[in-house]
Amino acid sequence: MTLSNGALRRRIEELGPWFHNMNLGGIETAPDHFLGNYPYEKWRKFAHAIPADLRGKSVLDIGCNAGFYSIQMKQRGADRVLGIDFDEVYLAQARFAAEVANVEIEFRRLSVYDIGRLGQRFHIVLFMGVFYHLRHPLLALDLVREHVMGDLLVFQSMHRGSDKVLELDEDHPFSCRELFNQPGFPKLHFIEHRYAQDPTNWWIPNRAGVEAMLRSAGFQIAAHPEEEVYICRPTGSRGGRAVYPTRGRFSD
Incomplete structure:
Protein backbone atom coordinates (compact mmCIF):
# COMPACT_ATOMS: atom_id res chain seq x y z
CA MET A 1 0.00 0.00 0.00
CA THR A 2 1.33 3.42 -1.00
CA LEU A 3 -0.30 6.44 0.62
CA SER A 4 0.86 9.97 1.13
CA ASN A 5 1.80 10.91 4.66
CA GLY A 6 -1.35 12.97 5.00
CA ALA A 7 -3.63 10.24 3.64
CA LEU A 8 -2.01 7.66 5.91
CA ARG A 9 -2.47 9.86 8.96
CA ARG A 10 -6.11 10.52 8.09
CA ARG A 11 -6.82 6.81 7.68
CA ILE A 12 -5.16 5.99 11.02
CA GLU A 13 -7.31 8.63 12.70
CA GLU A 14 -10.46 7.33 11.00
CA LEU A 15 -9.77 3.82 12.31
CA GLY A 16 -9.00 5.00 15.85
CA PRO A 17 -8.84 4.88 18.73
CA TRP A 18 -6.08 2.25 18.69
CA PHE A 19 -5.02 0.07 21.62
CA HIS A 20 -1.90 -1.19 19.85
CA ASN A 21 0.67 1.53 19.29
CA MET A 22 2.07 0.58 15.89
CA ASN A 23 4.47 2.42 13.61
CA LEU A 24 2.71 2.56 10.25
CA GLY A 25 4.78 4.35 7.65
CA GLY A 26 6.49 6.42 10.32
CA ILE A 27 3.25 7.37 12.09
CA GLU A 28 2.42 5.98 15.54
CA THR A 29 -1.16 4.85 16.01
CA ALA A 30 -1.33 5.38 19.80
CA PRO A 31 1.62 7.58 20.78
CA ASP A 32 0.03 8.58 24.11
CA HIS A 33 -0.74 5.02 25.26
CA PHE A 34 -1.07 4.78 29.05
CA LEU A 35 1.28 1.76 29.01
CA GLY A 36 3.92 3.55 26.94
CA ASN A 37 5.07 2.06 23.65
CA TYR A 38 2.74 -0.91 23.92
CA PRO A 39 2.89 -3.71 22.90
CA TYR A 40 6.39 -3.25 21.46
CA GLU A 41 8.02 -2.81 24.88
CA LYS A 42 6.44 -6.05 26.10
CA TRP A 43 7.28 -7.91 22.86
CA ARG A 44 10.99 -7.10 23.05
CA LYS A 45 11.17 -8.79 26.48
CA PHE A 46 10.01 -12.20 25.24
CA ALA A 47 10.64 -12.14 21.48
CA HIS A 48 13.74 -14.30 21.98
CA ALA A 49 11.57 -17.12 23.35
CA ILE A 50 9.81 -17.64 20.00
CA PRO A 51 11.73 -19.16 17.06
CA ALA A 52 13.20 -16.45 14.82
CA ASP A 53 12.57 -18.56 11.71
CA LEU A 54 8.93 -19.64 11.36
CA ARG A 55 9.08 -20.85 7.77
CA GLY A 56 6.78 -23.83 7.31
CA LYS A 57 4.79 -22.93 10.44
CA SER A 58 1.18 -21.86 10.95
CA VAL A 59 0.18 -19.34 13.62
CA LEU A 60 -3.17 -18.54 15.24
CA ASP A 61 -3.40 -15.18 17.02
CA ILE A 62 -6.43 -15.26 19.35
CA GLY A 63 -7.69 -11.80 20.24
CA CYS A 64 -5.38 -10.23 17.67
CA ASN A 65 -6.53 -6.64 18.28
CA ALA A 66 -4.80 -4.42 15.67
CA GLY A 67 -2.52 -7.26 14.57
CA PHE A 68 0.82 -6.31 16.13
CA TYR A 69 1.76 -9.89 17.04
CA SER A 70 0.29 -11.33 13.84
CA ILE A 71 2.57 -9.06 11.82
CA GLN A 72 5.59 -10.03 13.92
CA MET A 73 4.90 -13.72 13.21
CA LYS A 74 4.54 -13.12 9.47
CA GLN A 75 7.74 -11.10 9.39
CA ARG A 76 9.49 -14.12 10.91
CA GLY A 77 8.44 -16.10 7.86
CA ALA A 78 5.36 -18.02 9.04
CA ASP A 79 3.59 -19.65 6.10
CA ARG A 80 0.12 -18.89 7.42
CA VAL A 81 -1.01 -16.44 10.08
CA LEU A 82 -4.66 -16.22 11.10
CA GLY A 83 -5.73 -13.47 13.47
CA ILE A 84 -9.15 -13.68 15.11
CA ASP A 85 -11.03 -11.13 17.17
CA PHE A 86 -14.65 -10.42 17.98
CA ASP A 87 -14.33 -6.65 17.56
CA GLU A 88 -14.83 -5.38 14.01
CA VAL A 89 -13.01 -2.12 14.80
CA TYR A 90 -9.86 -4.01 15.80
CA LEU A 91 -10.13 -6.24 12.74
CA ALA A 92 -10.36 -3.21 10.45
CA GLN A 93 -7.25 -1.80 12.10
CA ALA A 94 -5.44 -5.12 11.72
CA ARG A 95 -6.26 -5.45 8.03
CA PHE A 96 -5.06 -1.91 7.38
CA ALA A 97 -1.85 -2.41 9.41
CA ALA A 98 -1.06 -5.60 7.49
CA GLU A 99 -1.56 -3.81 4.17
CA VAL A 100 0.78 -1.02 5.22
CA ALA A 101 3.34 -3.59 6.40
CA ASN A 102 2.93 -5.44 3.08
CA VAL A 103 2.30 -8.83 4.68
CA GLU A 104 -0.40 -11.37 3.84
CA ILE A 105 -2.41 -12.24 6.94
CA GLU A 106 -5.96 -13.55 7.22
CA PHE A 107 -8.20 -11.87 9.80
CA ARG A 108 -11.58 -13.26 10.84
CA ARG A 109 -14.31 -12.27 13.26
CA LEU A 110 -14.48 -15.22 15.63
CA SER A 111 -14.87 -15.74 19.35
CA VAL A 112 -12.41 -17.88 21.26
CA TYR A 113 -15.40 -19.99 22.31
CA ASP A 114 -16.00 -20.92 18.66
CA ILE A 115 -12.46 -21.84 17.58
CA GLY A 116 -13.59 -25.44 17.04
CA ARG A 117 -15.09 -24.17 13.77
CA LEU A 118 -11.59 -23.66 12.39
CA GLY A 119 -11.03 -27.40 12.11
CA GLN A 120 -7.27 -27.00 12.21
CA ARG A 121 -4.37 -27.17 14.62
CA PHE A 122 -1.67 -24.52 14.45
CA HIS A 123 2.03 -24.91 15.19
CA ILE A 124 1.95 -21.76 17.36
CA VAL A 130 -7.41 -12.15 26.32
CA PHE A 131 -7.72 -14.29 29.44
CA TYR A 132 -8.91 -11.58 31.86
CA HIS A 133 -11.52 -10.32 29.37
CA LEU A 134 -13.32 -13.68 29.39
CA ARG A 135 -16.31 -14.58 31.56
CA HIS A 136 -15.37 -18.26 31.14
CA PRO A 137 -11.54 -18.31 31.08
CA LEU A 138 -10.94 -21.99 31.89
CA LEU A 139 -13.41 -23.04 29.20
CA ALA A 140 -11.42 -20.97 26.72
CA LEU A 141 -8.16 -22.66 27.72
CA ASP A 142 -9.81 -26.08 27.40
CA LEU A 143 -11.05 -25.18 23.90
CA VAL A 144 -7.60 -23.97 22.83
CA ARG A 145 -6.05 -27.23 24.04
CA GLU A 146 -8.74 -29.41 22.46
CA HIS A 147 -9.18 -27.79 19.06
CA VAL A 148 -6.26 -25.64 17.86
CA MET A 149 -3.18 -26.43 19.93
CA GLY A 150 -0.19 -27.68 18.02
CA ASP A 163 3.56 -13.38 42.75
CA LYS A 164 4.34 -16.21 45.16
CA VAL A 165 3.57 -19.80 44.15
CA LEU A 166 2.88 -22.44 46.78
CA GLU A 167 3.82 -26.07 46.31
CA LEU A 168 0.53 -27.81 46.98
CA ASP A 169 -0.53 -31.37 47.72
CA GLU A 170 -2.92 -33.00 45.27
CA ASP A 171 -5.65 -33.19 47.90
CA HIS A 172 -6.65 -31.32 51.06
CA PRO A 173 -9.02 -32.34 53.87
CA PHE A 174 -12.39 -30.64 54.17
CA SER A 175 -11.22 -29.08 57.44
CA CYS A 176 -8.45 -27.21 55.60
CA ARG A 177 -9.27 -23.50 55.69
CA GLU A 178 -6.16 -21.43 56.38
CA LEU A 179 -4.48 -22.58 53.17
CA PHE A 180 -6.89 -20.48 51.13
CA ASN A 181 -5.68 -17.33 52.87
CA GLN A 182 -2.08 -17.90 51.80
CA PRO A 183 -0.84 -15.35 49.21
CA GLY A 184 0.65 -18.10 47.03
CA PHE A 185 -2.55 -20.13 46.74
CA PRO A 186 -4.02 -20.04 43.18
CA LYS A 187 -6.64 -17.31 42.95
CA LEU A 188 -8.84 -15.53 40.44
CA HIS A 189 -10.00 -12.09 41.49
CA PHE A 190 -13.51 -11.41 40.18
CA ILE A 191 -14.38 -7.94 38.84
CA GLU A 192 -18.12 -7.43 39.17
CA HIS A 193 -18.31 -4.05 37.44
CA ARG A 194 -15.20 -2.40 35.95
CA TYR A 195 -11.44 -2.39 36.27
CA ALA A 196 -9.46 0.39 34.58
CA GLN A 197 -12.79 1.68 33.24
CA ASP A 198 -13.21 -1.52 31.23
CA PRO A 199 -16.39 -3.58 31.76
CA THR A 200 -14.82 -6.57 29.98
CA ASN A 201 -12.19 -7.13 32.68
CA TRP A 202 -13.80 -10.07 34.50
CA TRP A 203 -11.15 -12.22 36.15
CA ILE A 204 -7.63 -11.20 37.17
CA PRO A 205 -5.44 -14.08 38.42
CA ASN A 206 -2.45 -14.09 40.69
CA ARG A 207 0.65 -15.81 39.34
CA ALA A 208 -0.15 -19.10 41.05
CA GLY A 209 -3.63 -19.01 39.52
CA VAL A 210 -2.31 -18.54 35.99
CA GLU A 211 0.13 -21.41 36.31
CA ALA A 212 -2.37 -23.77 37.92
CA MET A 213 -5.03 -23.11 35.28
CA LEU A 214 -2.56 -23.67 32.45
CA ARG A 215 -1.58 -27.03 33.95
CA SER A 216 -5.22 -27.94 34.56
CA ALA A 217 -6.04 -27.34 30.89
CA GLY A 218 -3.25 -29.67 29.74
CA PHE A 219 -0.27 -27.36 29.25
CA GLN A 220 3.27 -27.67 30.51
CA ILE A 221 5.03 -24.39 31.23
CA ALA A 222 8.32 -24.54 29.33
CA ALA A 223 9.49 -20.97 29.95
CA HIS A 224 8.49 -17.77 31.71
CA PRO A 225 10.49 -15.13 29.79
CA GLU A 226 8.50 -12.09 30.93
CA GLU A 227 6.49 -11.33 34.07
CA GLU A 228 3.13 -11.97 32.40
CA VAL A 229 4.18 -14.27 29.54
CA TYR A 230 4.37 -18.08 29.53
CA ILE A 231 5.67 -20.36 26.80
CA CYS A 232 3.77 -23.64 27.02
CA ARG A 233 3.68 -27.02 25.34
CA PRO A 234 0.81 -29.52 25.37
CA THR A 235 1.00 -32.44 27.74
CA GLY A 236 -0.39 -35.88 27.02
CA SER A 237 -3.54 -35.00 28.94
CA ARG A 238 -6.19 -32.58 27.70
CA GLY A 239 -7.06 -31.50 31.21
CA GLY A 240 -10.72 -31.48 32.15
CA ARG A 241 -11.90 -31.39 28.53
CA ALA A 242 -14.21 -28.66 27.29
CA VAL A 243 -17.83 -28.51 28.34
CA TYR A 244 -20.23 -27.42 25.60
CA PRO A 245 -23.33 -25.65 26.89
CA THR A 246 -26.53 -25.79 24.87
CA ARG A 247 -26.52 -22.76 22.61
CA GLY A 248 -29.18 -20.20 23.41
CA ARG A 249 -30.25 -17.06 21.63
CA PHE A 250 -27.26 -15.11 23.01
CA SER A 251 -24.65 -17.59 21.72
CA ASP A 252 -23.70 -15.44 18.72
Whole structure:
Protein backbone atom coordinates (compact mmCIF):
# COMPACT_ATOMS: atom_id res chain seq x y z
CA MET A 1 0.00 0.00 0.00
CA THR A 2 1.33 3.42 -1.00
CA LEU A 3 -0.30 6.44 0.62
CA SER A 4 0.86 9.97 1.13
CA ASN A 5 1.80 10.91 4.66
CA GLY A 6 -1.35 12.97 5.00
CA ALA A 7 -3.63 10.24 3.64
CA LEU A 8 -2.01 7.66 5.91
CA ARG A 9 -2.47 9.86 8.96
CA ARG A 10 -6.11 10.52 8.09
CA ARG A 11 -6.82 6.81 7.68
CA ILE A 12 -5.16 5.99 11.02
CA GLU A 13 -7.31 8.63 12.70
CA GLU A 14 -10.46 7.33 11.00
CA LEU A 15 -9.77 3.82 12.31
CA GLY A 16 -9.00 5.00 15.85
CA PRO A 17 -8.84 4.88 18.73
CA TRP A 18 -6.08 2.25 18.69
CA PHE A 19 -5.02 0.07 21.62
CA HIS A 20 -1.90 -1.19 19.85
CA ASN A 21 0.67 1.53 19.29
CA MET A 22 2.07 0.58 15.89
CA ASN A 23 4.47 2.42 13.61
CA LEU A 24 2.71 2.56 10.25
CA GLY A 25 4.78 4.35 7.65
CA GLY A 26 6.49 6.42 10.32
CA ILE A 27 3.25 7.37 12.09
CA GLU A 28 2.42 5.98 15.54
CA THR A 29 -1.16 4.85 16.01
CA ALA A 30 -1.33 5.38 19.80
CA PRO A 31 1.62 7.58 20.78
CA ASP A 32 0.03 8.58 24.11
CA HIS A 33 -0.74 5.02 25.26
CA PHE A 34 -1.07 4.78 29.05
CA LEU A 35 1.28 1.76 29.01
CA GLY A 36 3.92 3.55 26.94
CA ASN A 37 5.07 2.06 23.65
CA TYR A 38 2.74 -0.91 23.92
CA PRO A 39 2.89 -3.71 22.90
CA TYR A 40 6.39 -3.25 21.46
CA GLU A 41 8.02 -2.81 24.88
CA LYS A 42 6.44 -6.05 26.10
CA TRP A 43 7.28 -7.91 22.86
CA ARG A 44 10.99 -7.10 23.05
CA LYS A 45 11.17 -8.79 26.48
CA PHE A 46 10.01 -12.20 25.24
CA ALA A 47 10.64 -12.14 21.48
CA HIS A 48 13.74 -14.30 21.98
CA ALA A 49 11.57 -17.12 23.35
CA ILE A 50 9.81 -17.64 20.00
CA PRO A 51 11.73 -19.16 17.06
CA ALA A 52 13.20 -16.45 14.82
CA ASP A 53 12.57 -18.56 11.71
CA LEU A 54 8.93 -19.64 11.36
CA ARG A 55 9.08 -20.85 7.77
CA GLY A 56 6.78 -23.83 7.31
CA LYS A 57 4.79 -22.93 10.44
CA SER A 58 1.18 -21.86 10.95
CA VAL A 59 0.18 -19.34 13.62
CA LEU A 60 -3.17 -18.54 15.24
CA ASP A 61 -3.40 -15.18 17.02
CA ILE A 62 -6.43 -15.26 19.35
CA GLY A 63 -7.69 -11.80 20.24
CA CYS A 64 -5.38 -10.23 17.67
CA ASN A 65 -6.53 -6.64 18.28
CA ALA A 66 -4.80 -4.42 15.67
CA GLY A 67 -2.52 -7.26 14.57
CA PHE A 68 0.82 -6.31 16.13
CA TYR A 69 1.76 -9.89 17.04
CA SER A 70 0.29 -11.33 13.84
CA ILE A 71 2.57 -9.06 11.82
CA GLN A 72 5.59 -10.03 13.92
CA MET A 73 4.90 -13.72 13.21
CA LYS A 74 4.54 -13.12 9.47
CA GLN A 75 7.74 -11.10 9.39
CA ARG A 76 9.49 -14.12 10.91
CA GLY A 77 8.44 -16.10 7.86
CA ALA A 78 5.36 -18.02 9.04
CA ASP A 79 3.59 -19.65 6.10
CA ARG A 80 0.12 -18.89 7.42
CA VAL A 81 -1.01 -16.44 10.08
CA LEU A 82 -4.66 -16.22 11.10
CA GLY A 83 -5.73 -13.47 13.47
CA ILE A 84 -9.15 -13.68 15.11
CA ASP A 85 -11.03 -11.13 17.17
CA PHE A 86 -14.65 -10.42 17.98
CA ASP A 87 -14.33 -6.65 17.56
CA GLU A 88 -14.83 -5.38 14.01
CA VAL A 89 -13.01 -2.12 14.80
CA TYR A 90 -9.86 -4.01 15.80
CA LEU A 91 -10.13 -6.24 12.74
CA ALA A 92 -10.36 -3.21 10.45
CA GLN A 93 -7.25 -1.80 12.10
CA ALA A 94 -5.44 -5.12 11.72
CA ARG A 95 -6.26 -5.45 8.03
CA PHE A 96 -5.06 -1.91 7.38
CA ALA A 97 -1.85 -2.41 9.41
CA ALA A 98 -1.06 -5.60 7.49
CA GLU A 99 -1.56 -3.81 4.17
CA VAL A 100 0.78 -1.02 5.22
CA ALA A 101 3.34 -3.59 6.40
CA ASN A 102 2.93 -5.44 3.08
CA VAL A 103 2.30 -8.83 4.68
CA GLU A 104 -0.40 -11.37 3.84
CA ILE A 105 -2.41 -12.24 6.94
CA GLU A 106 -5.96 -13.55 7.22
CA PHE A 107 -8.20 -11.87 9.80
CA ARG A 108 -11.58 -13.26 10.84
CA ARG A 109 -14.31 -12.27 13.26
CA LEU A 110 -14.48 -15.22 15.63
CA SER A 111 -14.87 -15.74 19.35
CA VAL A 112 -12.41 -17.88 21.26
CA TYR A 113 -15.40 -19.99 22.31
CA ASP A 114 -16.00 -20.92 18.66
CA ILE A 115 -12.46 -21.84 17.58
CA GLY A 116 -13.59 -25.44 17.04
CA ARG A 117 -15.09 -24.17 13.77
CA LEU A 118 -11.59 -23.66 12.39
CA GLY A 119 -11.03 -27.40 12.11
CA GLN A 120 -7.27 -27.00 12.21
CA ARG A 121 -4.37 -27.17 14.62
CA PHE A 122 -1.67 -24.52 14.45
CA HIS A 123 2.03 -24.91 15.19
CA ILE A 124 1.95 -21.76 17.36
CA VAL A 125 -1.04 -20.29 19.19
CA LEU A 126 -0.83 -16.77 20.59
CA PHE A 127 -3.25 -16.11 23.47
CA MET A 128 -2.15 -12.66 24.56
CA GLY A 129 -4.14 -10.24 26.68
CA VAL A 130 -7.41 -12.15 26.32
CA PHE A 131 -7.72 -14.29 29.44
CA TYR A 132 -8.91 -11.58 31.86
CA HIS A 133 -11.52 -10.32 29.37
CA LEU A 134 -13.32 -13.68 29.39
CA ARG A 135 -16.31 -14.58 31.56
CA HIS A 136 -15.37 -18.26 31.14
CA PRO A 137 -11.54 -18.31 31.08
CA LEU A 138 -10.94 -21.99 31.89
CA LEU A 139 -13.41 -23.04 29.20
CA ALA A 140 -11.42 -20.97 26.72
CA LEU A 141 -8.16 -22.66 27.72
CA ASP A 142 -9.81 -26.08 27.40
CA LEU A 143 -11.05 -25.18 23.90
CA VAL A 144 -7.60 -23.97 22.83
CA ARG A 145 -6.05 -27.23 24.04
CA GLU A 146 -8.74 -29.41 22.46
CA HIS A 147 -9.18 -27.79 19.06
CA VAL A 148 -6.26 -25.64 17.86
CA MET A 149 -3.18 -26.43 19.93
CA GLY A 150 -0.19 -27.68 18.02
CA ASP A 151 3.35 -27.31 19.34
CA LEU A 152 3.59 -24.04 21.23
CA LEU A 153 1.27 -21.76 23.21
CA VAL A 154 2.35 -18.19 23.94
CA PHE A 155 0.13 -17.05 26.80
CA GLN A 156 -0.07 -13.67 28.51
CA SER A 157 -2.34 -12.40 31.25
CA MET A 158 -2.40 -9.43 33.57
CA HIS A 159 -1.59 -10.46 37.17
CA ARG A 160 -2.74 -8.94 40.42
CA GLY A 161 -2.12 -10.07 43.97
CA SER A 162 0.89 -12.07 45.10
CA ASP A 163 3.56 -13.38 42.75
CA LYS A 164 4.34 -16.21 45.16
CA VAL A 165 3.57 -19.80 44.15
CA LEU A 166 2.88 -22.44 46.78
CA GLU A 167 3.82 -26.07 46.31
CA LEU A 168 0.53 -27.81 46.98
CA ASP A 169 -0.53 -31.37 47.72
CA GLU A 170 -2.92 -33.00 45.27
CA ASP A 171 -5.65 -33.19 47.90
CA HIS A 172 -6.65 -31.32 51.06
CA PRO A 173 -9.02 -32.34 53.87
CA PHE A 174 -12.39 -30.64 54.17
CA SER A 175 -11.22 -29.08 57.44
CA CYS A 176 -8.45 -27.21 55.60
CA ARG A 177 -9.27 -23.50 55.69
CA GLU A 178 -6.16 -21.43 56.38
CA LEU A 179 -4.48 -22.58 53.17
CA PHE A 180 -6.89 -20.48 51.13
CA ASN A 181 -5.68 -17.33 52.87
CA GLN A 182 -2.08 -17.90 51.80
CA PRO A 183 -0.84 -15.35 49.21
CA GLY A 184 0.65 -18.10 47.03
CA PHE A 185 -2.55 -20.13 46.74
CA PRO A 186 -4.02 -20.04 43.18
CA LYS A 187 -6.64 -17.31 42.95
CA LEU A 188 -8.84 -15.53 40.44
CA HIS A 189 -10.00 -12.09 41.49
CA PHE A 190 -13.51 -11.41 40.18
CA ILE A 191 -14.38 -7.94 38.84
CA GLU A 192 -18.12 -7.43 39.17
CA HIS A 193 -18.31 -4.05 37.44
CA ARG A 194 -15.20 -2.40 35.95
CA TYR A 195 -11.44 -2.39 36.27
CA ALA A 196 -9.46 0.39 34.58
CA GLN A 197 -12.79 1.68 33.24
CA ASP A 198 -13.21 -1.52 31.23
CA PRO A 199 -16.39 -3.58 31.76
CA THR A 200 -14.82 -6.57 29.98
CA ASN A 201 -12.19 -7.13 32.68
CA TRP A 202 -13.80 -10.07 34.50
CA TRP A 203 -11.15 -12.22 36.15
CA ILE A 204 -7.63 -11.20 37.17
CA PRO A 205 -5.44 -14.08 38.42
CA ASN A 206 -2.45 -14.09 40.69
CA ARG A 207 0.65 -15.81 39.34
CA ALA A 208 -0.15 -19.10 41.05
CA GLY A 209 -3.63 -19.01 39.52
CA VAL A 210 -2.31 -18.54 35.99
CA GLU A 211 0.13 -21.41 36.31
CA ALA A 212 -2.37 -23.77 37.92
CA MET A 213 -5.03 -23.11 35.28
CA LEU A 214 -2.56 -23.67 32.45
CA ARG A 215 -1.58 -27.03 33.95
CA SER A 216 -5.22 -27.94 34.56
CA ALA A 217 -6.04 -27.34 30.89
CA GLY A 218 -3.25 -29.67 29.74
CA PHE A 219 -0.27 -27.36 29.25
CA GLN A 220 3.27 -27.67 30.51
CA ILE A 221 5.03 -24.39 31.23
CA ALA A 222 8.32 -24.54 29.33
CA ALA A 223 9.49 -20.97 29.95
CA HIS A 224 8.49 -17.77 31.71
CA PRO A 225 10.49 -15.13 29.79
CA GLU A 226 8.50 -12.09 30.93
CA GLU A 227 6.49 -11.33 34.07
CA GLU A 228 3.13 -11.97 32.40
CA VAL A 229 4.18 -14.27 29.54
CA TYR A 230 4.37 -18.08 29.53
CA ILE A 231 5.67 -20.36 26.80
CA CYS A 232 3.77 -23.64 27.02
CA ARG A 233 3.68 -27.02 25.34
CA PRO A 234 0.81 -29.52 25.37
CA THR A 235 1.00 -32.44 27.74
CA GLY A 236 -0.39 -35.88 27.02
CA SER A 237 -3.54 -35.00 28.94
CA ARG A 238 -6.19 -32.58 27.70
CA GLY A 239 -7.06 -31.50 31.21
CA GLY A 240 -10.72 -31.48 32.15
CA ARG A 241 -11.90 -31.39 28.53
CA ALA A 242 -14.21 -28.66 27.29
CA VAL A 243 -17.83 -28.51 28.34
CA TYR A 244 -20.23 -27.42 25.60
CA PRO A 245 -23.33 -25.65 26.89
CA THR A 246 -26.53 -25.79 24.87
CA ARG A 247 -26.52 -22.76 22.61
CA GLY A 248 -29.18 -20.20 23.41
CA ARG A 249 -30.25 -17.06 21.63
CA PHE A 250 -27.26 -15.11 23.01
CA SER A 251 -24.65 -17.59 21.72
CA ASP A 252 -23.70 -15.44 18.72
